[in-house]
Amino acid sequence: MATVLDIRDLAVDIPVEAGTLHAVRGISFAIEKGRTFCIVGESGCGKSMTSLAIMDLLPKGAVRRASALSLNGRSLADLDNRAMADIRGAEMAMIFQEPMTSLNPSFTIGDQLTESLRRHRGTSRREAEARAVSILRMIGITAPESRMSQYPHQLSGGLRQRIMIAMAMMCDPSLIIADEPTTALDVTIQAQILRLLKSLQSEFGTALLLITHDLGIVSRMADDVAVMYAGEIVESGPVEQIFRDPQHPYTRGLIACLPNRERRQVGGRLASIPGTVPSLVGSFTGCAFRERCELAIEACAEPVTLRSLVPGHQVRCIRAGAPIEETAA
Amino acid sequence: MGRFLTRQLLLAIVVAVNVSLIGFAMLRLSGDLAQRIVGPEATAEQVETVRKSYGLDKPLVVQYVDWARDALHGDFGRSFFYNAQVSDLIAERLPVTMTLGLIGLALALLFAIPLGILAAVYAGSWLDRLALTGAVLGQAMPSFWIGLLLILLFGLQLGWLPVSGADDWQGYVMPSIVLGLYAAPALMRLTRSGMIDVLRSDYIRTARAKGLLPAEVVLKHGLRNALIPVVSIAAVQLGLLMGGSVVVESVFSIHGLGYLAWESISRADFPVVQSIVLTLAIMYVGLVFLSDVLNALLDPRLR
Numbered sequence: 001m002a003t004v005l006d007i008r009d010l011a012v013d014i015p016v017e018a019g020t021l022h023a024v025r026g027i028s029f030a031i032e033k034g035r036t037f038c039i040v041g042e043s044g045c046g047k048s049m050t051s052l053a054i055m056d057l058l059p060k061g062a063v064r065r066a067s068a069l070s071l072n073g074r075s076l077a078d079l080d081n082r083a084m085a086d087i088r089g090a091e092m093a094m095i096f097q098e099p100m101t102s103l104n105p106s107f108t109i110g111d112q113l114t115e116s117l118r119r120h121r122g123t124s125r126r127e128a129e130a131r132a133v134s135i136l137r138m139i140g141i142t143a144p145e146s147r148m149s150q151y152p153h154q155l156s157g158g159l160r161q162r163i164m165i166a167m168a169m170m171c172d173p174s175l176i177i178a179d180e181p182t183t184a185l186d187v188t189i190q191a192q193i194l195r196l197l198k199s200l201q202s203e204f205g206t207a208l209l210l211i212t213h214d215l216g217i218v219s220r221m222a223d224d225v226a227v228m229y230a231g232e233i234v235e236s237g238p239v240e241q242i243f244r245d246p247q248h249p250y251t252r253g254l255i256a257c258l259p260n261r262e263r264r265q266v267g268g269r270l271a272s273i274p275g276t277v278p279s280l281v282g283s284f285t286g287c288a289f290r291e292r293c294e295l296a297i298e299a300c301a302e303p304v305t306l307r308s309l310v311p312g313h314q315v316r317c318i319r320a321g322a323p324i325e326e327t328a329a
Numbered sequence: 330m331g332r333f334l335t336r337q338l339l340l341a342i343v344v345a346v347n348v349s350l351i352g353f354a355m356l357r358l359s360g361d362l363a364q365r366i367v368g369p370e371a372t373a374e375q376v377e378t379v380r381k382s383y384g385l386d387k388p389l390v391v392q393y394v395d396w397a398r399d400a401l402h403g404d405f406g407r408s409f410f411y412n413a414q415v416s417d418l419i420a421e422r423l424p425v426t427m428t429l430g431l432i433g434l435a436l437a438l439l440f441a442i443p444l445g446i447l448a449a450v451y452a453g454s455w456l457d458r459l460a461l462t463g464a465v466l467g468q469a470m471p472s473f474w475i476g477l478l479l480i481l482l483f484g485l486q487l488g489w490l491p492v493s494g495a496d497d498w499q500g501y502v503m504p505s506i507v508l509g510l511y512a513a514p515a516l517m518r519l520t521r522s523g524m525i526d527v528l529r530s531d532y533i534r535t536a537r538a539k540g541l542l543p544a545e546v547v548l549k550h551g552l553r554n555a556l557i558p559v560v561s562i563a564a565v566q567l568g569l570l571m572g573g574s575v576v577v578e579s580v581f582s583i584h585g586l587g588y589l590a591w592e593s594i595s596r597a598d599f600p601v602v603q604s605i606v607l608t609l610a611i612m613y614v615g616l617v618f619l620s621d622v623l624n625a626l627l628d629p630r631l632r
Binding site: 055057081082085086087088089090093094096098101102103104105106107115116119120151153164167 | 530531536538542554627
């Protein structure tokens with residue numbers, strides 16, 4: 001399988017008043033053609049910054065560093081703004097969290113759908129409109145021709161997110177990055193949108209980088225998953241492996257927090273992980289999770305590297321692999 | 330769209346009627362008009378004669394209804410000072426003031442919008458600071474003073490432009506610049522702040538994610554939304570430029586509506602004053618209506 005996206009040691013620094021915020025602290029992963037890679041973590045863990053860094057859409061002032069960042073074998077790390085703009089929307093496209101605000105209120109759906117094709121392929125307006133209508137039809141939007149002349153405020157949230165997806169598909173990109181694409185939507189619409197992404201992916205062999213905080217979505221969508229915590233990947237591997245045998249205490253905590261039909265008791269409380277994420281402003285060493293971790297020992301204050309327990313399954317915890325019962329203290 | 334415009338149009342008519350009513354009342358309350366017309370030396374009988382012949386002895390409501398009925402039939406009365414119909418006087422002066430206001434606004438927009446966009450795109454840079462400083466200076470300098478400076482430099486020193494009058498296009502140059510300088514700072518700051526807000530929005534990020542080039546992102550996706558407040562204010566500004574051109578028209582001795590208003594007030598030529606107030610009020614609500622139409626064209630959510 002061809003590698004679509006390959007990232008090594010990606011870091012994002014954001015200057016803030018108190019110093020430098022290390023939002024992403026050296027993460028590496030790769031996505032193959034037709035695969036879905038999920039990054040899961042709580043808000044502020046750096047997962048959105050990772051996606052924006054790949055697209056080169058970081059907020060002003062934020063600095064991106066990486067020892068490798070390549071798309072379809074071509075390095076993106078040292079492309080200038082113009083060359084990067086040529087790739088955005090053509091080879092990789094992005095779907096954002098808020099379909100309500102991510103569409104321009106002043107332009108028609110048709111105008112916004114055809115823009116990227118016209119920009120990247122120089123397609124005529126008429127041809128671009130024909131392709132937009134066919135994509136809208138393909139993703140199951142009724143009366144696609146009449147949608148083209150509508151404005152965003154005339155559409156429901158779910159419909160707008162479908163438009164965003166159609167927009168991302170216009171140039172047939174090899175990578176789609178979806179940053180919390182269903183968070184702003186109703187649960188029933190969520191399922192439709194996820195099914196749609198899945199079916200488009202299997203039809204076109206698109207690689208999908210799905211950013212989410214929802215492990216339910218991960219289990220439904222992912223081939224591989226990376227759990228991010230405080231700007232780092234703390235555990236990654238094939239999704240069945242991670243769910244069957246989570247090694248990092250944070251991953252275990254997340255899975256334990258999932259509402260579960262067997263475990264649920266009437267009136268019972270959902271599990272939660274106590275404590276808060278450490279500040280990422282300034283320098284930071286050791287395991288970022290140790291303050292909240294029941295298994296923490298003194299050695300956890302030393303730098304921790306990602307290591308493989310079994311091939312393909314990596315974890316950033318010195319205590320991983322050790323039986324839990326030993327650590328009664 | 331139709332319903333929105335009908336509502337705005339009805340609102341405009343209500344406002345115009347109210348302004349004429351208030352203007353009428355304030356003019357009558359400003360003192361004894363009959364006394365002012367005949368002058369301080371007149372005898373009591375003379376004052377009473379004038380009061381009767383101009384209908385000033387009738388109740389205020391009757392006076393207004395009489396005046397409004399005539400005005401609706403296109404009869405605005407005769408000027409006390411000029412031997413002419415008020416409508417003819419206004420028809421003669423209005424184009425001068427309108428030309429001046431339109432050129433002034435055009436100059437202001439031509440200057441303010443590009444500068445506002447640049448200041449927003451490069452917010453915090455030296456260019457931005459220069460533009461903001463210029464705006465403060467522009468707002469702080471009174472129009473009559475800039476007018477006099479221009480007359481001194483281009484009229485007297487260099488002799489390039491006529492110092493007064495508006496007999497040909499050259500006469501419009503300096504007054505329009507003065508009016509433009511008056512309107513530009515507010516429009517520039519509005520463009521800048523609107524653009525800064527818009528550039529932070531999610532749909533700008535979407536536009537960039539599509540690979541659109543910066544010029545297209547800013548000028549297509551940004552400007553259309555940033556201009557919505559600018560259009561409203563520009564229309565109001567044009568109203569202000571025309572209503573407030575008294576100063577500029579007197580500095581440059583241009584016989585426009587503002588100059589006529591000022592003359593007529595000092596001569597107690599109240600039919601003229603009354604009609605100018607009505608004319609300006611109608612122009613003003615007309616402009617606000619026009620800005621509503623433009624906004625509806627720019628922003629589909631208003632339609």
